Amino acid sequence: MTLPAAFFTLHRDLPREGPGAPDDVGFAAMLAGLPESAVIADAGCGPGGDIAALLAAAPDARVVALDLHQPFVDQARARFAGQPNVAFRCTDMADLASETAAPFDMIWCAGALYFLGLTKGLAAFRAALKPDGILAFSEPCHFTDNPSKAAHDFWDGYATRLKADILSETRAAGYEILGHRPVSDAGWEGYFRPLQARIAQLGPDANADLAAILDLAADEASNWRDVKAETGYLVVVARKTT
Ligand SMILES: C[S@@+](CC[C@H](N)C(=O)[O-])C[C@H]1O[C@@H](n2cnc3c(N)ncnc32)[C@H](O)[C@@H]1O
Structure with missing residues (x-):
């Protein structure tokens, strides 16, 4: 997937690239009970918005x-220059099982697994986990049985599931569910607020390409506020079963 240059003009140096908060990582780590010397993958890490929380939850x-x-x-x-226990790789997370550091004790994947699709992502990550390894991911989710057209449209064609369907598909893929909860409004605002500040800064001098990207991003934030009772992200923490 090649993204237009204007996308990076808008997104450059934002603290994160999707909704989420440090306490989502804490929630997952608490349920995971990680070993002290855990090996963790942050799959689809974006600009590294969750790395500090991962290191806080598992300092070694x-x-x-x-x-x-x-x-x-x-x-x-x-952002993490000089941090010897963090490595960075520009690679496709579909091939996570082939990473030198695999198999992992935990895979953290905030708002990115669905780029592979839930079914493919669950299988690819299972292959990259140790026995009893933990997968924690956030996945688009409808919170009501009959979401409005606006709630469907928010996900731009992605086959967003109900919570029960995400959990049953995760179990069927060879995981035991340890816990789940929605990403909080604060987690969404933590993504949208810096984005909106950047839109306001770039807007006055934007050329046509950039203006189109800014409009799309502004719409996403305002659309989320309209549909947030019906849809959002579900954080799922699951253990690989044998
Ligand atoms: C919505 S962003 C979330 C980023 C980050 N986890 C966060 O919460 O800030 C999704 C990220 O997944 C990355 N991504 C999408 N498909 C990927 C793939 N196949 N392999 C690795 N990264 C991928 C994108 O480049 C993007 O940074």
């Missing part, structure tokens, strides 16, 4: 942060 862990897009990997690496 080794974290491999990977993303398909080099500019995000570069930003994450610059």
Whole structure:
């Protein structure tokens, strides 16, 4: 997937690239009961918005942060320069099982597994986990049985599931569910607020390409506020079963 240059003009140096908060990582780590020297993958790490929380939850862990897009990997690496227990890789998380550091004690994947699709992502990550390894991910989810058209449209064609369907598909893929909860409004605002500040800064001088990207991003934030009771992200923490 090649993203337009204007996308990176908007997204460059944002603290994170999707909704989420440090306490989502804490929630997952608490349920996971990680070993002290855990090896953790941050799959689809974006600019590294969750790495500090992963290190806070497991200070002696080794974290491999990977993303398909080099500019995000570069930003994450610059943020954690001098941190010897974090490595960065620009690579496809579909091939996580082939990473030198695999198999992992835990895979953390905030708002990125669905780029592979839930079914493919669950299988690819299972192959990259140790026996009893933990997968924690956030997945688009409808919170009501009859979501409105606006709630469907928010996900731009992704086959967003109900909570029960995400959990049953996760179990069927060879995991035991340890816990789940929605990403909080604060987690969404933590993504949208810096984005909206950047939109306001860039808007006055934007050329046509950039203006189109800014409009899309502004719409996403305002649409989320309209549909947030019906849809959002579900954080799922699951253990690989044998
Ligand atoms: C919504 S962003 C979330 C980023 C980060 N986890 C966060 O919460 O800030 C999704 C990320 O997944 C990355 N991504 C998408 N497909 C990928 C793939 N196949 N392999 C690795 N990264 C991928 C994107 O480049 C993007 O950085």
